[in-house]
Amino acid sequence: MMQDAFIEKLETTLAELKAGGLFKTERLIAGPQGGHVDVALNGEKRPFVNLCANNYLGLANHPEIVAAAKAAMDDFGFGMASVRFICGTQTLHRDLEQRVAQYLRTDDAILFAACFDANGGLFEPLLGEDDAIVSDALNHASIIDGIRLCKAKRYRFANGDMDELDDRLKQARSDGARTILIATDGVFSMDGHVAKLGAICDLAERHGAMVMIDDCHATGHLGDGGRGTPALTGVEDRVDIISGTFGKTLGGGIGGFIAARQPVIDLYRQKARPYLFSNSLPPPTVAGALKAIDIAEKADDRRALLASHASRFRAALTDAGFDLIAGDTPIVPVMVGDAERAQQMASALGARGVYVAGFFYPVVPMGKARIRTQMSAALTDADITFAADAFIDAGKQLGLI
Numbered sequence: 001m002m003q004d005a006f007i008e009k010l011e012t013t014l015a016e017l018k019a020g021g022l023f024k025t026e027r028l029i030a031g032p033q034g035g036h037v038d039v040a041l042n043g044e045k046r047p048f049v050n051l052c053a054n055n056y057l058g059l060a061n062h063p064e065i066v067a068a069a070k071a072a073m074d075d076f077g078f079g080m081a082s083v084r085f086i087c088g089t090q091t092l093h094r095d096l097e098q099r100v101a102q103y104l105r106t107d108d109a110i111l112f113a114a115c116f117d118a119n120g121g122l123f124e125p126l127l128g129e130d131d132a133i134v135s136d137a138l139n140h141a142s143i144i145d146g147i148r149l150c151k152a153k154r155y156r157f158a159n160g161d162m163d164e165l166d167d168r169l170k171q172a173r174s175d176g177a178r179t180i181l182i183a184t185d186g187v188f189s190m191d192g193h194v195a196k197l198g199a200i201c202d203l204a205e206r207h208g209a210m211v212m213i214d215d216c217h218a219t220g221h222l223g224d225g226g227r228g229t230p231a232l233t234g235v236e237d238r239v240d241i242i243s244g245t246f247g248k249t250l251g252g253g254i255g256g257f258i259a260a261r262q263p264v265i266d267l268y269r270q271k272a273r274p275y276l277f278s279n280s281l282p283p284p285t286v287a288g289a290l291k292a293i294d295i296a297e298k299a300d301d302r303r304a305l306l307a308s309h310a311s312r313f314r315a316a317l318t319d320a321g322f323d324l325i326a327g328d329t330p331i332v333p334v335m336v337g338d339a340e341r342a343q344q345m346a347s348a349l350g351a352r353g354v355y356v357a358g359f360f361y362p363v364v365p366m367g368k369a370r371i372r373t374q375m376s377a378a379l380t381d382a383d384i385t386f387a388a389d390a391f392i393d394a395g396k397q398l399g400l401i
């Protein structure tokens with residue numbers, strides 16, 4: 001029986017979050033994910049233009065992916081009721097691993113329940129207390145947690161600060177590190193910019209370090225063939241380990257992966273704890289991801305539309321006087337100041353039929369709250385115009401512009 005005093009403490013914490021404008025609520029979508037979504041409000045469905053899904057290529061409800069998932073359910077069933085190494089590996093799972101490896105041009109790949117788990121299991125099997133990890137300060141929470149689970153020494157450099165990275169690498173060497181791994185997001189999802197992978201690989205080579213990239217916000221829609229930030233920045237053969245997700249561009253289902261050289265993947269199969277001790281991905285999800293890669297690889301038309309939406313939307317908001325973070329991805333963050341302002345802006349946009357989310361502490365630093373918008377190939381040109389007009393109208397109402 002939980003003690004009343006403990007429950008009261010939790011209630012106080014929740015009340016503090018609400019008082020600080022930091023309390024997150026969830027709206028209910030009453031239909032599929034897409035460029036337009038129906039939101040359930042007071043027993044009604046209201047249509048919104050959706051600017052906050054990770055549905056970059058618009059594949060989350062693609063009919064061929066839905067059909068592939070249904071067919072796999074008929075042929076392979078609903079669930080596996082096993083981890084991979086006991087009796088949870090179907091031909092489908094190996095097909096997807098080999099397809100990811102072929103797509104990203106690595107020896108092999110290994111599946112996880114999510115990229116959060118992939119990053120959780122990425123470091124500990126490879127590195128021990130004689131080794132070092134040098135990590136960008138803006139890296140995703142799952143990388144931070146994965147590093148915490150590993151005994152390697154930790155070094156951090158300010159986001160994109162190559163001088164500091166150089167210093168940390170020297171430091172790690174002079175502290176006697178045996179193996180050094182640099183860890184970075186390919187795209188920093190809160191700011192929407194691409195890591196300086198060319199410079200990172202140069203420094204890695206100079207100091208004899210390896211490079212790991214979490215490419216969740218890039219695989220499928222950035223770079224040639226959608227092969228992500230290594231392809232975009234021309235470092236495909238200089239990166240050692242890539243982690244990624246099937247929960248964003250590649251169908252938006254669930255599942256994560258790590259792609260790397262054969263012995264790396266082989267060791268993960270023996271030792272990565274989230275792989276060993278968690279259930280195998282369900283067949284429909286695996287088949288959907290396979291189909292999503294087939295579509296994404298050939299989707300130059302969708303990638304072009306996505307890029308055109310991003311530049312049109314950026315231009316419209318910049319011209320109107322909004323404060324944006326500069327970038328070259330379909331993530332367009334509109335800065336608003338504090339958390340309460342972000343919530344007010346999100347609801348003012350909601351009232352105008354645009355679905356966005358305010359991002360604020362602890363997801364981004366205090367005072368750097370924002371509306372993070374994300375473009376999608378599921379959106380039309382008219383949707384982009386509609387959304388930009390709504391931002392301008394709401395921004396004037398709240399005195400942001």
Ligand SMILES: *Cc1c(COP(=O)(O)O)cnc(C)c1O
Nearest residue numbers: 114115116140216245247255256
């Ligand atoms: C979304 C995301 C993850 C988590 O991916 P899931 O498959 O949803 O667990 C990890 N890293 C980065 C950079 C992400 O954007």
